[in-house]
Amino acid sequence: MSVRSDARAAATVERIAVWGVAVLAVAALAGLVVGPGADLRTAAPSADFEGSYDNATGAVTVTHAGGDDLTGESVALVVTDADNDTTTRLLWANESTLPVTEGDSVTVDDPRVDSNGDGNYLDADRSVGFYLEPGDTVDVVWTGRLTGAPETRTETLETITIGDETG
Template sequence: MTRARSGLVDDERGGVERWVVWLVAVAVVVGLVGSVVYLDDELRRDSPGADFSVSFDAEAGSVTVEHAGGDVISDRTTERLAVVVRDSSAGTSAEVVWVGDSPGATKRGVGYPVAPGDSLTVDDPSVDSNGDGNYLDAERSVGFYLEPGDSVRVVWTGSMRGTERTVTLANATLE
């Protein structure tokens, strides 16, 4: 009788071990399916669903663009995120690269990812806002004076579905 009982205990333990293995396998499959669903959702979109706010400080001669919510801009799908400022009086534009894949595109510690709350400040050469004798006080600069009526666009270039696209994520006119 002892032998039969020992076999019964071994069978129960084997059953428990099989259930544990089965549960771990199910958890792994569910995790993989969740990842595929997330990736599939990202691949179906043509560009990130990110919101940006633009604020103009006329006294400082600067524009601040802030990631105000939505998708994080990552290096996985992004080739370049730029701020394009158009001088309305001269009809010229300047592109300031926020982050990008090309060498030298990211400066002064600004890089991927660009997440909600991150910002980039661009100034013009008309105001020395901190009084240090250098009129270029922000992270980046344009070569013309920023004035009401100038426009600002946030432009994303990248690939979320295998083909490169350039999409304007935000538009603003300075007031």
């Protein structure tokens, strides 16, 4: 074998090795950016919520009971009156007030009871224009952009039914 063909063989092996190292470096970098086990198609935040209903005041309190901190663009409550299928969307937190973390809560009331006697029947953090009753639902809705995703998504993280999960 000539010196010239040995040099070509060495150059070819060297190129393959360099390309192999480059591919491994890119794969490692992608793994660091995306994170282990990340699934970009279904990786909405995972959080648990609890609801408690106080019939005397006509108020439901929704509490972040554990799981991921909620960041992104907004967290909203969509309250549905089961009797006439009316919905009201109420903002829980936006970009300036996020994250929503474990232990955070928001209370929604209806115009039935002036619980603090000040003449204003809307006494909670947020209010709806209909009476809250068993069977009504409260959806916790997150809007944000997932890591690496090209656009924003909206996901319902939990549905609380007054009279079921609530007291």
